[in-house]
Amino acid sequence: MSGIVEILISVFIVLGGVFGLVGSFGLVKLGNTIQRLHGPTKATTLGIGCALIASMLYFFSSKGSVSFHELLITLFLFLTAPISANFIAKAYIVRNIERHELPASGGEYGWSVYDDPPALNQEKENEGARPGSIT
Amino acid sequence: MIAIALMIAYACFGLGLLFCLWRIAFGPTLSDRILALDTMVINLIALLVLYGIWKGTAVYFEASMLIAMVGFVSTVAYCRFVLRGDIIE
Structure with a gap:
């Protein structure tokens, strides 16, 4: 393994450790829960x-073949973190x-936490209007 | 050189795990605890990947992939339970 690749790998490892530490430290330091959400999800x-x-890089330089497991893990983590x-x-x-503390959603119906989407509401109304239906 | 870098990164992620534990123990709200558990899973995956570099084997990738999936599903299940009182409706 050449020296430059080794230095590059070491830099990435240390950088990863520092970012992980910053993210976890943000979990302790920041003020409220919504602020705390930023540390772990980004850093x-x-x-x-x-x-x-x-x-x-390490497995590419030591074995000479690219492994796609890391890419798979990265993709999975980057997809699931926002969800x-x-x-x-x-x-x-x-x-x-x-509920009254939340700002207005700016749309035709409220936030999804409290309100159903309009299609579902219409369905409910239709069921309620049908004669002889048990609600 | 890689060995020293790995030691530094181990220390960082280990300290991160301790911070998460602190938040789980003293977190004022339930969402804080769920978030801390989620972060703990991510830190654990990083530790496993670094251990794989240390040992020079690719065995730990499957393990970290499995832990990533289980961690995501458990976070979503926990939040869903808090939101709706039920996981699968």
């Missing part, structure tokens, strides 16, 4: 991306923020 994901790049962040924010809104 830690970037840190693990750096670690996976380092791993890819889980969205779910955590929704759980926070449901448990900690009253």
Whole structure:
């Protein structure tokens, strides 16, 4: 393994560690839950991306073949991080923020946490209007 | 040189795990605890990948992939339970 590649791998490993530490430290330091959501979802994901790049370079230089496992893990993590962040924010809104405290959604119907989409509402109305239906 | 870098990164991610543990123990809201658990899973995957570099084998990629999937599904299941009181409706 040549010296330059080794230095590059070491830099990526240390960079990954620093980003991971920053993300986890943000979890402790920041003020409220919605702010805390930023640390792990951005910094830690970037840190693990750096670690996976380092791993890819290492196995490329030591074995001479590119492995796609790292790419798969990176892709999976980068796809799932925003989804889980969205779910955590929704759980926070449901448990900690009253409905009247939320700003207006700016659309025809309210936030999805509290209101059903209009198609579902219309379906319910149609069912209610049908004669002889049990609601 | 890679060994020293790996030691530094181990220390960083280990410290990150401790921060997550602190948030799980003292987190004021439930969402904080879910978030800390999610972060813990990500830190664990990083540790596994670094351990794979340390040992020079590609065995740990399957393990970290599995942990990533289980972590995501459990986060979503936990949030869904908080949101709707049920996981699969």
